[in-house]
Amino acid sequence: MSDDHVALITGASRGLGRAMAETLAAQGFRVAINYASSHDAACAVRDRIVAAGGRAEVFAADVTDESAVTELGAAITETLGPVDVLVLNATGPQPAIPIEDLEWSDMLQQLEFFVKSPLLLTRAFLPTMKSRGWGRIIQIGSEVFTIGNANSSAYVSAKGAQLGLTRSWARELGPYGITVNLVAPGWIPVERHEGTAEEDFAGYLRDVPLGHMGTADDVAGAVAYLASDAGRFVTGQQLSVNGGRTFG
Template identity: 40%
Template sequence: MQIDLTGKVALVTGASGELGRTMSRTLAQCGADIAIHYKGNEAKAKSLQAELEALGRRAVAVQADVTKLDEVLRMKEHIAEQLGTVDIVVANAVIQYAWTTILEQPAEDYTSQFESCVLQSVHLTKAFVPGMVAKKGGRVIGINTECVMQNLPTQSAYVAGKRGMDGIYRILAKEVGEHQITVNQVAPGWTISDRDRENNTEQNEAYSQSVPLKRRGTDQEIANVVAFLASDLSSFITGAYIPVSGGNVMPSI
């Protein structure tokens, strides 16, 4: 048994970022052709495109502001011209900001998280799910966070945006399930990425001690779950929120 995405087209938003690059590589290694979304980092997106093409995959780097529907629709048309209909959507892009208390957090940070978590999800649905309906199948995967279960001080804007995203995906799973489209969320813990490896910041004892597995997870471990959810091996899983956090958060029944 293996994950085989041969013949599938996957879109990863925020693909030029730390986790996005690893998810894109992993989906490509499983056989998918990749639409590499970026907002501002064209150089990294183009570098990733060349890397994936060297694997024998078709790849295209496409720029868009995913908080704007017209730009997402333009991105869809460009991907369709280059790769065809998207079978797998991975909503990974998010706006970065400085975390602080609710009393001090600027209102615009709540707006940015709503736009990049909730509206991105809505725009991607409107642009790409109709093609999945026509093909009678597809995968929508949202990258959420363990923070929505932690609710720790200074997390408010991020948690508010990601909790709104959670509502969108749970409802979408019910609305499109009859078309054999699955809709799931992967919720990473505090993940080790290339930036940590370069800066020797992989270890954080205080955080690791709170995790049952006593370590931070890696970007590859997150990407592995995304690849599973993108594949036929997960064909009867939908509406799920799956923490990949070493047990740091545990949804209850």
């Protein structure tokens, strides 16, 4: 069924998004690889997918910018077809900021990625999904909202807002055959975590029942399940991919 569908993964030039793009392409989805500035890295992801027999193309766009999202929608539709699987994954920096130093602009910076961008992208592709009576919206949240990490309230609250969008949109869009879910990874080492001290991993792993760090492929597998036909009766849910570190 997946070769009828086009999946857009925001922020797929590296990290978790790259694995999601490769996994969805391997399952037969035509894949739109979005990135902000890492053109060469995004092209390398596309080239690997194409070499493996998949279909993919790269699309530069700042997904927090309204006109850029409008142009992105038009470009993908022209190249690959209309998007009906939307994976809201892109993130900017997530600085640790204690409350005394926290500005409203710090809050807004996180809300741009985790509320504004999901809204812009969902609005852009909703007409296609509604007209098909089929769609998948998959938000990439985080375990930080369940845990409530200190010194991270801008990021944590924006991730919580993403879960709120997921639940409300699931009820609003269910009647149109569109599912809306959130995948909540634990700490999954990606490129930006290179150089992390072993003792930091060891400290984190004390609370992970499965006893090892997860991989980007673990998160991509959960996304692929929700995008697939097997996930058709699942909506409004948070699926934690963190080795059991949190329940729910």
